[in-house]
Amino acid sequence: MTLIERNMDQTSLPLVVVPNCVPSLSEPLLRCIDRFDGKARVQLYAQPKDVTDPAELVARCTGADAVIVLGFHVTDAMFEALQPSVRCFAFGGTGIANYVNVPLAKQRGVRICNVRHYGxxxxxxxxxxxxxxxxxxxxxxxxxxxxxxxxxxxxxxxxxxxxxxxxxxxxxxxxxxxxxxxxxxxxxxxxxxxxxxxxxxxxxxxxxxxxxxxxxxxxxxxxxxxxxxxxxxxxxxxxxxxxxxxxxxxxxxxxxxxxxxxxxxxxxxxxxxxxxxxxxxxxxxxxxxxxxxxxxTPHNAWRTDAASEGIVQQCVDSVLAWLDGKAVNVVV
CATH class of the missing domain: 3.40.50.720 (NAD(P)-binding Rossmann-like Domain)
Known part of the structure; x- marks a missing residue:
């Protein structure tokens, strides 16, 4: 695992965490990570294979204001463990109802974003x-x-x-x-x-x-x-x-x-x-x-070069919009 960080010395900025990022997604993310300059600190955990252990994912996201969710489910227990810190989840998928408890997020006032037509x-x-x-x-x-x-x-x-x-x-x-x-x-x-x-x-x-x-x-x-x-x-x-x-x-x-x-x-x-x-x-x-x-096949239909680029761009757009008080791809 490689931890890539940006702007971490600017402690007054909100923290955006990408806790799970495989090479097909980390490469396009690194190409646009500079878009967060002056707006947020960023921690990106890059590794060869998906990490699915809930405890590890929660540990990586602790203290985050926004989380970009790629390749894992946010269980109710994970969601609760990250409250009240995380106020925005940007999911790298379209149908998110089975990836997070949408009514719970709505009840807690947590923004949930998805990506659309990327794949x-x-x-x-x-x-x-x-x-x-x-x-x-x-x-x-x-x-x-x-x-x-x-x-x-x-x-x-x-x-x-x-x-x-x-x-x-x-x-x-x-x-x-x-x-x-x-x-x-x-x-x-x-x-x-x-x-x-x-x-x-x-x-x-x-x-x-x-x-x-x-x-x-x-x-x-x-x-x-x-x-x-x-x-x-x-x-x-x-x-x-x-x-x-x-x-x-x-x-x-x-x-x-x-x-x-x-x-x-x-x-x-x-x-x-x-x-x-x-x-x-x-x-x-x-x-x-x-x-x-x-x-x-292992939920692999979306994993192409073009789709990965679209996922990353839309997730970054959604988080930047949230940081700016705007709305992009908002589900809740």
Missing amino acids: DQSVAEHAVALMFELAKRTGRMDAQMHKSGWPGFDAIQLGGRTLGIAGFGGIGKATARIARGIGMNVMEWSRSSHAAEAEAMGVTESPSLAHLFETCDIVSLHMTLSAQSEGIIGADLINKLRPGAMLINTARSQLVDSPALLARLQKGDISAGLDVFDAEPLPDDSPLRGLANAVI
């Missing part, structure tokens, strides 16, 4: 990569080829198949554009209508979420997590998936009834590409690790 293309590409792995098994063949033998699998052509997109925001639209580019039919469902945009993209609107699950070969989730959407993909919808269907989730695990999905996967007649989980890191004894019909 639409990156997450969309990862969602499509999961589809390709399920359809082509390229990664599995590569792993076996590096060991020995001449493995081969019967693959699925994605062109001509129907992709259902649940949530037609920035990521959903980016996914649709990629899918249309490889010859897929695309159907979308959202709580609000996007008829004009969908038509312009050659995308069909689904009359209901149930219809999307019943009729599509692949369903990809791109909804934000909220009180209204938590658990929206229940056992009834999961069981509407036709045999051979794929479910892709690069959004939030809490959208889905995880036990119901596990039961359907264990039945063996569908497959899934998952980048998000109820518990992160995923426990070593998770039954998902033993399922050949599940492609699982």
Whole structure:
């Protein structure tokens, strides 16, 4: 671990702490750290891998006025331990409801900021990569080829198949554009209508979420997590998936009834590409690790060079705005 500090001799300035920063994020942060000159002291903890130990993270943030949160959850216990000092949390993600207790922050008058549309293309590409792995098994063949033998699998052509997109925001639209580019039919469902945009993209609107699950070969989730959407993909919808269907989730695990999905996967007649989980890191004894019909990645969809740059810039913008008495990307 390397501790990088700026302006620490100016003790009258507020303290901004970045307690967990991997190289892909520390490099763009260092490029813009001088923006805090004259406004705040900065402590940036850079290390090769994410630190997730709550006690260590709290210790690093003790005395901070603002915290830039990258790659970890702020539990209620952590939140309370950092009060009344920390008055602003800037999260490097969009859907923050499962990263911090938003009602608690609102009650305590603590500002919560997020980042927006920083990784639409990156997450969309990862969602499509999961589809390709399920359809082509390229990664599995590569792993076996590096060991020995001449493995081969019967693959699925994605062109001509129907992709259902649940949530037609920035990521959903980016996914649709990629899918249309490889010859897929695309159907979308959202709580609000996007008829004009969908038509312009050659995308069909689904009359209901149930219809999307019943009729599509692949369903990809791109909804934000909220009180209204938590658990929206229940056992009834999961069981509407036709045999051979794929479910892709690069959004939030809490959208889905995880036990119901596990039961359907264990039945063996569908497959899934998952980048998000109820518990992160995923426990070593998770039954998902033993399922050949599940492609699982460690919440990595957002981690590209372009997305990292966008995350850092927006987090810095949010904290600087808070220091200046202004508002950028404020959730609470």
